Amino acid sequence: MTYWDTSALLKLYVVEPDSPYFLQLIADTDEQIVTSAIAETEFLCALHRKEHAGDLKPGAAKAVFRKFTADAKAGRIVTIPYGADVVAEAEKLVRLAFDQPQPVMLRSLDVIHISTALASKAGTLVATDTRLRTLATLARLKVRP
Secondary structure (H helix, E strand, O other): OEEEEEHHHHHHHHOOOHHHEEEEEHHHHOOEEEOHHHHHHHHHHHHHHHHHOOOOOOOOHHHHHHHHHHHOOOEEEEEEEOOOOHHHHHHHHHHHHHOOOOOOOOHHHHHHHHHHHHHOOOOOOEEOOOOHHHHHHHOEEEEEE
């Protein structure tokens, strides 16, 4: 199972310089996209930031978000709820990060994403965010790209 962070999911819906890589990654596998339920809010905020910055046409954020939520509703993207299993993984992950000789400074949403990946039994994380990738490596997840 492969877990996709919001940073990678966005590249499937909004054209960015590295979008072709992520689109090919999806084309080359039959695995479902798995992500945390928090990705929906992150995705919405990212789209509106892009629209406000002029990277998307006016009204595009709403349209792209509708496509994303339709894909989730259709099962093309599986969203994992934040629950006790994610919290249990988060507790272990936070201890692991701060028990390192050089502690990994965590952001709460990164912990939720990696904990959700672990709780869902994902073996791979697809993400572009550097801190998230560092935490995933510490948690022994394979990281792409």
